[in-house]
Amino acid sequence: MDRDFGLTEDQREILAAVREFVREKAAPAAPGYEEKHELPRDLFRRLGEMGLAGIPYDERYGGAGQPFLTYLTVLEEVASGFFSLALTLSVHHLSASGLHRFGSDSLKEKYLPRLCSGEWLGAYALSEASSGSDAASLRTRADRSGDGSSYRLTGSKRFITHGGEAEYYLVMARTGGEGPSGISAFVIERGWEGFDFGKLEEKMGWHASPMRELLFEGCQVPAENLVGDEGEGFTIALAGLDSGRLGIAACSTGLAQAAFDAAVAFARERSQFGKPIIEFQGLQFMLADMATQIEAARRLYREVGRLRDAGGDYSQAASMAKLFASDTAMRVTTDAVQVHGGYGYMQEYPVERYMREAKALQIVEGTNQIQRMVIGRRLASS
């Protein structure tokens, strides 16, 4: 089956180059970075050099001006070789997309070229210790100075991917009253006074994707670093999340594919009762279901990517893609461990890592319960 059916010649050529890079450089390095709990910054920089850190952004800001679908297919490819590296790309994009769509020209000119080249890494800061799914209840304050020239940020952000590693942070903070309309978005740079990081979070997986708390203690942010208008922050955060959810869907598909490929290879290799275990129908049926689900996830996220590129309303569909693809990744990686039997539970095979990595995909960028809520609310309101 042609996995890339429906892609343009350009997209196929870009994917071929990415595939080569992933096979030769990224995939072999993945276990080492995961073991060291280290962000693969050099590989990210190389993705930037290849023009892959700003695929869908305007060329005037250093982007490549390519369809969002191209970006998604690249993410899938990277995820299939080195999941945490794809996650890095996805979070980087999540942080840049709000600025690209809502930021002033001068703010975009200042930050986007560095983000698109991969010289700078981005982080996206919405979640707090007590506001996860209920993001609009966030408590980090941004108080405008008397002369209006700056804001003073106080509070903290929790579970922030690239916290401490990124140079650029898109931070949502409260400038007004309670609820979503009191939230604004800011670009904040690492190193600014009053901006610090908590300890490295110890996670179940995603070890090469460091996560830290962000601590703001009276951090002065110039007023020109406000993205969009005051009170627009929640809209910016959610718009980013719609794109981010498609990114997670693509990452999920890539991860599921990696687990599936490992399962098939193992099932061909492993013999029991005098024949390769892949010849047993019970196992074939498992693999057939895995293959079918992966293909469905791929078709779904790509089709929603096309909808986004065509300018359609894709919010509900993005939730569907994220929900389906991440549940698929969880199922497929779990089954891949099962196919490996006892070996699957051992760290000498990669599938136990894939299974741990899949779990978080059902949680980030909106839990899968939140995705169902987004889909369901639309059904109730239309």
Next chain:
Amino acid sequence: MNIVVLVKYIPNPEGTPEMGPDHRLKREGVEGALDPGDEHSVEAALQLAGSDGEVTLVTMGPEAAVGALRRGLSMGGHKGVHVLDDSLKGADVLVTARVLAAVVKRQAGFDLVLAGVESTDGYTGTLPMAVAELLDLPNVTFARKVEVADGTLKVERQTEAGYDEVECPLPAVVTVTAGANEPRYPTLKGIMQAKQKPMDTLSVSDLGLSAEDVKATQEVMGLEPVAAKEAGEVIEDPEEAPGRVVEFLTKAKVI
């Protein structure tokens, strides 16, 4: 600096190539790619050309061979020349060299011709020398480093023991080893721009060659698999081992 790079499109570099009924590699209707060995000569050319030079990629082969040029162009090459002619099917080294030499001659003001050491499919490793001979140019092989200073070519030529420093005037033909550099990956922009770059497709007659010039002088009569190596002898007894090894080496006239 204007550099011509001779590149080859080879079938399925990752897997086992298929042979056709004519005892030749199946080149059409199979997946293929720019010969990985050639990526090093393209990289060397791009580095030497710098921002004001020009890199011309030249290949001979079926329709699909344009893929090798496209790849080189997406890495940063400036233009491509594809010699496409049915009469070249089954061309041997000499015929291929005649064709490539004829193309190089057409590149006005070229300073240097680069090629891989040998192709990953045919492995003859003789083509670049034949091209140099036909062009009456000096030829330096196995370059692990290529520099040009004051119009003189300086090459570190890889040898078994180390390397030789070789100097020669330009233009010249140089073969580049895989140790010379790490080839760049095509960038997204490079891939998009490659399609807009000039690409010439030439036939044998465009090159002013006759049917006689491109008539292969070699014919492949048959194919035999290489005999499998016999398993070595393992001596497990540590008492017996030294004597047996000495005996073996003496018999082989090594000692």
